[in-house]
Amino acid sequence: MEFLKSQRLDNLKYEIRGATYQKALELESQGFKIHNLNIGNPAPFGFNSPDEIVHDLILNIRNAQGYTDSRGLFSARKAVMHHTQTLGIQGVEINDIFIGNGVSELILLSMQALLNPGDEILVPSPDYPLWTTAIALSGGKPVHYVCDEQSDWNPDLYDMESKITPRTKGIVLINPNNPTGAVYEKDVLENIARMAERHGLIIFSDEIYDQILYDGAKHYPMGTLVGETLCVSYGGLSKNYRSAGFRGGWMILSGAKLKAKSYLEGILLLATLRLCANVPTQYAIQTALGGHQSIKDLVVENGRLHKQMNLVYDRLVSIPGISCVKPKGSLYVFPKIDLKKFGLQNDEKFVYELLCEQKVLVVPGTGFNYITDDHFRIVFLPTVDELNQALDKLEYFLESRQVSSSQLSAVLV
Numbered sequence: 427m428e429f430l431k432s433q434r435l436d437n438l439k440y441e442i443r444g445a446t447y448q449k450a451l452e453l454e455s456q457g458f459k460i461h462n463l464n465i466g467n468p469a470p471f472g473f474n475s476p477d478e479i480v481h482d483l484i485l486n487i488r489n490a491q492g493y494t495d496s497r498g499l500f501s502a503r504k505a506v507m508h509h510t511q512t513l514g515i516q517g518v519e520i521n522d523i524f525i526g527n528g529v530s531e532l533i534l535l536s537m538q539a540l541l542n543p544g545d546e547i548l549v550p551s552p553d554y555p556l557w558t559t560a561i562a563l564s565g566g567k568p569v570h571y572v573c574d575e576q577s578d579w580n581p582d583l584y585d586m587e588s589k590i591t592p593r594t595k596g597i598v599l600i601n602p603n604n605p606t607g608a609v610y611e612k613d614v615l616e617n618i619a620r621m622a623e624r625h626g627l628i629i630f631s632d633e634i635y636d637q638i639l640y641d642g643a644k645h646y647p648m649g650t651l652v653g654e655t656l657c658v659s660y661g662g663l664s665k666n667y668r669s670a671g672f673r674g675g676w677m678i679l680s681g682a683k684l685k686a687k688s689y690l691e692g693i694l695l696l697a698t699l700r701l702c703a704n705v706p707t708q709y710a711i712q713t714a715l716g717g718h719q720s721i722k723d724l725v726v727e728n729g730r731l732h733k734q735m736n737l738v739y740d741r742l743v744s745i746p747g748i749s750c751v752k753p754k755g756s757l758y759v760f761p762k763i764d765l766k767k768f769g770l771q772n773d774e775k776f777v778y779e780l781l782c783e784q785k786v787l788v789v790p791g792t793g794f795n796y797i798t799d800d801h802f803r804i805v806f807l808p809t810v811d812e813l814n815q816a817l818d819k820l821e822y823f824l825e826s827r828q829v830s831s832s833q834l835s836a837v838l839v
Contacts, residue, residue: 607753
């Protein structure tokens with residue numbers, strides 16, 4: 427008898443590590459050098475964890491041999507609680523904080539504790555695809571609302587509200603945004619908070635990039651704007667602290683917690699079933715939140731991340747047929763490509779052919795559940811030299827694919 431995968435997985439995908447990524451691994455095994463512009467993993471590009479985090483993790487390793495409270499180590503949760511006070515989030519207590527094996531685990535846990543079959547969650551388009559997958563895997567229905575490229579990728583509030591139904595349970599925000607690099611305006615966030623309160627919806631606010639901001643952009647924690655409904659916020663070590671492999675994340679419950687007593691019991695039950703998050707990393711959380719915030723040295727005007735962001739943006743918009751909104755935060759740009767100009771079928775075909783011909787790996791926009799097939803995401807973590815090499819190859823690929831006006835006319839006819 428053949429053993430088949432669960433039918434729940436039939437329509438789920440994670441293109442960041444999907445078929446094109448598997449092709450890249452195949453090419454690497456054949457000896458080709460791949461320019462990896464596909465994943466926000468800081469360490470391979472020389473963005474190391476701060477020394478004090480590594481030091482404290484090593485120093486406490488003998489103390490980390492046993493299980494902790496299922497919510498997490500007291501000192502780690504206490505540090506997150508103090509952090510919420512610094513941010514201005516009111517009323518967060520020690521048991522309102524859960525530590526997880528990265529934000530990814532906490533997203534799945536918070537969806538599984540909430541959703542019944544057919545329940546709906548509003549998710550941005552484009553999104554970080556784990557959200558869509560986690561909702562579907564938990565039996566829910568992801569419903570995508572539009573983020574408007576013409577408005578710096580801020581959510582379209584009219585589209586969002588039009589998609590609320592009696593089955594809607596919550597709204598997901600990713601701010602700063604992956605993949606677009608948007609940092610949402612305060613009035614937009616306030617309007618979303620009031621919308622959630624009007625309709626009795628939970629806000630799930632993914633804020634993993636909250637300190638990776640450029641050119642004076644300001645991040646407004648959603649927990650400071652919501653009062654009459656529940657807000658679930660997420661943060662962690664992977665991006666701000668360049669410690670993705672340590673798998674340390676936290677989830678903060680704020681706002682109208684009394685309206686969500688049963689839901690919170692469900693979260694605690696699931697946290698208990700996994701026993702606890704990895705303990706060594708939990709000893710690094712207090713150090714990370716309380717020490718020097720070295721990410722700020724990287725995002726200022728002369729900082730490495732800022733320079734690399736500007737380089738990628740400037741080079742992309744200099745290519746005829748490519749347009750792009752300049753990122754205000756995160757580690758990504760999300761350019762639009764004129765498919766007809768280059769004789770390309772769609773974003774997936776473009777990404778695959780770019781990899782095979784030029785050994786440059788990016789991610790198609792439809793991998794982020796975007797509504798059209800003419801965008802792609804680039805990570806700007808590699809060095810300036812590496813980025814220039816990859817962008818030279820991208821530019822060469824597109825120049826070789828340009829369709830002449832006569833060819834375009836023939837195609838259109």
